[in-house]
Amino acid sequence: MVAERHGFQAEVSRLLDIVAHSLxxxxxxxxRELISNASDACDRLRYLSLTQSGLLGDDPDLAVTITIDKPNRLLTIADNGIGMSHDELIANLGTIARSGSAQFMSELATEESAEKKVSLIGQFGVGFYSAFMVSDKVAVTSRRAGDDKAxxxxxxxxxxxxxxxAEKTSRGTEIALHIKSGEDQWLxxxxxxxxxxxxxxxxALPVRLLDxxxxxxxxxxxxxxxxxxxxITPEQYTEFYHHIAHAFDAPWATLHFKAEGKIDYTGLIFIPSSKPFDLFHPDRKQSLxxxxxxxxxxxxCEDLLPGWLRxxxxxxxxxxxxLNISRETLQANPLxxxxRAGLIKRVLSELGxxxxxxxxxxxxxxxxxxAVLKEGIYEDEANRAALLKLARFRSTTxxxxxxxxxxxxxxxDGQNGIYTISGDEIEALQRSPHLEGFRKKGVEVLLLTDAVDEFWMQAVGEYEGKPFKSATRGAADLAAVKPAEGAKDEKPEPKAEGIDNLIALMRLTLKDAVKDVRISDRLTDSACCLVAAEGDLDIHLEKLLRQHKKLEAGLPRVLEINGTHPMIASLAQAVSKGANEALSDACFLLLDQARIQDGxxxxDPAAFARRMNAFLQRGL
Structure with missing residues (x-):
């Protein structure tokens, strides 16, 4: 019969090219990958045979057999597991149907380390293609259990x-590798x-070697x-971790235990030392x-672990x-x-x-x-207290x-809240004008850059009676904070003369572009900044919601101005000489400056450029 010819999916072709040129x-x-796949195929057959006893037939002893054929330069890895049908061969070996394949290929293409490339291949469950590192041709002959065709x-x-x-008298899969010249060690x-x-x-299967x-x-x-x-040696634990996780790093921690009592179960759980590439993929599947x-x-088994321990x-x-439990009834099983509760408790205890x-x-x-554990702070109220104790944060001090x-x-002394500021990058947060007054008072501010931070803080509200307070929301209540012992209690600098008239002008000029204009208690060096009114969405949260199309338009903010800044003082003096177009432009330039500082x-970039050009022209 004429062979069916198929083209590889584009992602597979790129993957094979990377593997072929991997050093x-x-x-x-x-x-390791092929033996692991063979073991998985046997595991799946054993599970199906619980309800379909005829699948095992007269071959109940599952095993993996490796055969060396030196004259023909063949290395064959065979199993008597579940096998694959015609369509499964095409789907499993010719395409990458898993969700996240685009992200996977993107990371694979940009990764420079050959070792990490292979690690990604293993993580994504397509380790079969690593066979092309040592062979110039691969033949997979398979017959699915219960089928009569191979x-x-x-x-x-x-x-x-x-x-x-193909002709194959028994179920299972045989992978024959035609070993490349120069790879004789595999014969x-x-x-x-x-x-x-x-x-x-x-x-847990016999592996036989035939030569x-x-x-x-x-x-x-x-x-x-x-x-x-x-x-069990540490090396054996590590190799089992490699097998179970298709990983190449060493586990950061290993938990091997037997729970006995009302229910008996054994756990062998690994915490990886490196981050899986799909850790934040929307599927968020756990993999025990x-x-x-x-x-x-x-x-x-989605109910075996919460998403925040995936x-x-x-x-x-x-x-x-x-023994005959179905995957569909697992969810309703109280055991x-x-x-799940026992696993969570044990893992959190070990981390503590x-x-x-x-x-x-x-x-x-x-x-x-x-960042993943923080999801638990938001989602899992029962374990929130333990997770908050484990949480760590970058800060200004x-x-x-x-x-x-x-x-x-x-x-x-006098500080009544845990101050935070949220953004995309630590460096940008450290430069934020919102922190100037906090630094001057020596008040520590937590720097938060994970998207989930905005949500768990709202869910938690406080820690040990201290409320979480955003440094970019509401008025900065720093007046009550006392200076450190021995430090000079500096008197606040006097506000610029005519500042109230300037604020009135700015409110009239900016109108609905801002929610309010007021003197700032948080600014010491910068002229102005935008803050969210008390009760409004925090600035960074609003940005996230707009990025994800959950909010159509931005909310008007409060524009705070530094009453002691030389430029603000100059503008206040100019107001007494009468409002004019220059002052109107200055109000909008200050607002745009505050927007730029927040990223x-x-x-209206064109209006900003026009106003800036006009100001420069007047100055020159």
Whole structure:
């Protein structure tokens, strides 16, 4: 029969080109990926066989077999797992159908490190293509369990692949790699055995190696999480993490435990040391694998973990859930809710211990996953108190991120709130004119740059009786803050003469462009700034809502002016000489200046340029 010819999806072609030209030093990762895929295929068949016993037939012993054929330069990885149909071969090996593929390819294209490129490939679950690092042709022959037809998918990784009918007497998948010239180590049984033993010792399936007439098992074939912690080396934990997470980094922390009591379950959970590329993808899927009595059930039990712990990797193996439970009924099972609560408690407890005993190590974790934990502060009221204790923030007075307890411990006498300022970048926030008065008084302000900050603060409201207060909203109540002990109590500078008349003119001139004009208590160096009125949306939150089309137009703001600034004083003096076009232009220029300082686009750039040109011309 004539072979069907198919072109690779554009993303796959780009991916194959990256893999083919990768100079990644440890090419053995391809073997890890293929063994891991074979193990997953067997896990899925075991789960389906719980309700479809005929799928196992007369071949109930699941295994992975690796065969070396030196004369033909072939390395074959075979399993007797679930297998793939004609359409599944095309869908799984010819396209990337997962959501987030555009973001994945964008990060892959811009990443310069070859090692990180391969890491991304593994994270996205397309590690199959790593086979092209060592082979110039790959043939995949597969027969799905329960089907009577088999198919062969074949490609040289050059833009297209073929699918043809095949002869295969049993279910499962065989991946035959035609090894490239110069990659002879993958035809050496001793080398392959060493690599397979390293990558497959934790897999709960026998992995066999065939070379000519010799055959041997190269792993213990016992689920790693069932062994005693004292029997497991750090290297074995790391390799299992690599297998379960398709990751290349070392885990930041490992939690291996057995919960006993009203419900019994085992957990082997890893906190990664680096951020997955799709951490903030809208799908927000958690990725713990659920087993029941060592039988794989699912790798996406959405109720096993909250979204704000989706970065965790690993497994949970329950002794109490029914073995034939379906994925559809997991959500309604009360045991899942109890396991979820136990997992959250254990993870938060471990994070708390590390935060207290190893603060520098903890800060590395917070820099990587802090923004995700903040989602929990907003979403999970039951665990909010524990999460707030774990939270760390950059601030105006500390180079290292601080806890809320540390912030409260050094609040100034007379300070009655926890001050914050939100924006997109730390550097821009540090330059904000809104902070001038706070710095002069020595009042610490938390610098917030995560989008979720705007939402959790509204949900929380206060911490230990101290309300959260935005430095860009309402009047700055700094008058009650007392100077540090021994510091000179400076008297406020007198306001410019005629300032009240200037404010009246500005209100009349700017009209609806602003909500009000008033003297500022927060400015010391800048001439003006925009603030949100008490009760209005914070400036940064409004910006976020407009960016996401949740708000059509911006709200008018309060324009605060610095009554001691030389330019404001000059304008106040000019008012007494009579309002004119120059003063009107000055009012709008001050408003536009305040917008620019906040990184806001000008509503009328042409008018701004005209007014500025007129002012420069008068000055010259």
């Amino acid at each position: 990644y030093s440890d090419k053995s990762v391809f073997l 198919w062969t998918w074949e490609s040289e990784g050059r833009g297209e692949f073929t699918v043809t009918p 050496d049984s001793a080398n392959v055995a060493k690599v397979v033993a390293k990558y497959s010792d934790h897999i 000519g007439t010799s055959q041997k098992h190269v792993n213990q074939a016992a689920a790693l999480w069932t062994r005693s912690k004292s029997e 694998k659920l087993y029941v009595k060592r039988v794989f059930i699912t790798d996406h 970065f965790l990797k690993g497994i949970v193996d329950s002794e109490d859930l029914p 899942i809710a109890k396991i 211990k590390i935060a207290e005993n190893e603060p520098e190590r903890y800060l590395k974790f917070w820099e990587t996953f802090g 500390s180079e290292a991120p601080v806890s809320l307890a540390e912030y409260i411990g050094r609040m100034k 806001e686009p000008l509503p």
